Every structure is written in structure tokens, then in C-alpha cells.
Amino acid sequence: xxxxxxxxxxxxxxxxxxxxxxxxxxxxxxxxxxxxxxxxxxxxxxxxxxxxxxxxxxxxxxxxxxxxxxxxxxxxxxxxxxxxxxxxxxxxx
Numbered sequence: 748x749x750x751x752x753x754x755x756x757x758x759x760x761x762x763x764x765x766x767x768x769x770x771x772x773x774x775x776x777x778x779x780x781x782x783x784x785x786x787x788x789x790x791x792x793x794x795x796x797x798x799x800x801x802x803x804x805x806x807x808x809x810x811x812x813x814x815x816x817x818x819x820x821x822x823x824x825x826x827x828x829x830x831x832x833x834x835x836x837x838x839x840x
Contacts, residue, residue, distance in 0.1 A: 803831045
């Protein structure tokens with residue numbers, strides 16, 4: 748009996764990896780948009796890594812790395828990188 752192929756920790760036949768990468772981008776998009784709104788209203792707590800541009804950039808770059816050149820993922824990642832640039836420049840780590 749052959750071993751199942753693993754894709755991003757999932758067995759062959761499970762949801763495609765692109766689905767999980769898409770979900771990761773959707774999560775990042777929601778958080779970054781929320782952080783931008785908080786910053787615009789002066790309500791952002793700068794004491795945690797979650798407000799770091801570097802943190803979000805790294806998460807997006809990881810999706811790009813795993814995307815296998817999937818055009819839609821790359822386009823969304825590019826748009827998200829531009830959104831991350833709107834975050835205040837307050838690196839805490």
C-alpha cells in the first residue's frame with residue numbers, strides 16, 4: 748500500500764492546498780483592514796507584534812512561496828502587500 752501524498756500537511760484527496768492558502772490570505776486581509784481602521788481612528792495598540800508590517804509581510808510572503816505560481820493567489824498577495832504598507836511604521840520586534 749502506498750503512502751498518501753502530503754500537501755501542506757494534508758493528505759492527497761483532502762481539500763487542495765490552494766484552498767488553505769486562499770483562506771490564509773482572507774484572514775490576513777481581514778486583520779490588516781481592521782488594523783488600518785484602528786490606526787485611522789487612533790485606537791491601535793502598538794505594543795504587540797500583530798501591528799508589525801514585518802509580521803504581516805512575512806505571512807503574505809510565505810503564502811507566495813507556497814502558491815506554486817497560482818496567479819489569483821499572487822494577485823491577492825500583491826494587493827495585500829500594498830495594504831500592509833498603509834499600516835503605521837511602528838515595529839515592535
